[in-house]
Amino acid sequence: MLTPTTPDIAHAIQLAVAPVFLLTGIAGLLSVMTNRLARIIDRGRWFEQQWSELDDASRSSYAHELSHLERRRRLASRAIHACTAAALLVCLVIATLFIEALLDFPLRGLAAVLFIAAMAALITGLSLFLREVHRATDAVRVLVNLERAARPDTAR
Numbered sequence: 206m207l208t209p210t211t212p213d214i215a216h217a218i219q220l221a222v223a224p225v226f227l228l229t230g231i232a233g234l235l236s237v238m239t240n241r242l243a244r245i246i247d248r249g250r251w252f253e254q255q256w257s258e259l260d261d262a263s264r265s266s267y268a269h270e271l272s273h274l275e276r277r278r279r280l281a282s283r284a285i286h287a288c289t290a291a292a293l294l295v296c297l298v299i300a301t302l303f304i305e306a307l308l309d310f311p312l313r314g315l316a317a318v319l320f321i322a323a324m325a326a327l328i329t330g331l332s333l334f335l336r337e338v339h340r341a342t343d344a345v346r347v348l349v350n351l352e353r354a355a356r357p358d359t360a361r
Contacts, residue, residue, distance in 0.1 A: 220302040288327060
């Protein structure tokens, strides 16, 4: 036989399902972002290991790319921070909805504010991630154009 709290718990779980799916999506985004950040760091470390063997012209070129990688690293790191904040805010939304349902304490306004803050953090994280991707694709385009310019006219 059902106790009086069982429907309340079931209702709280129903309310929390949508934010839990959002949390899963954010976790997937964080996985992609951390993998990109790891590749940026790996590339930077490779340049640093090669540094002592380079001539001045190569160092100038590598210094430019290291600077570019540092800007990308900062963007990726900020995107990860913002999306992690969004995930934490979603967790607070879920906890708030549970507390409201179980204790019959009016917290819908707080849940709404937390959800809006979570969306703002997620939008910020995705915008920063988009900027990092844009910088990465611009760098590739520049390198391809430089390689084409270095080829003789017959190779074009």
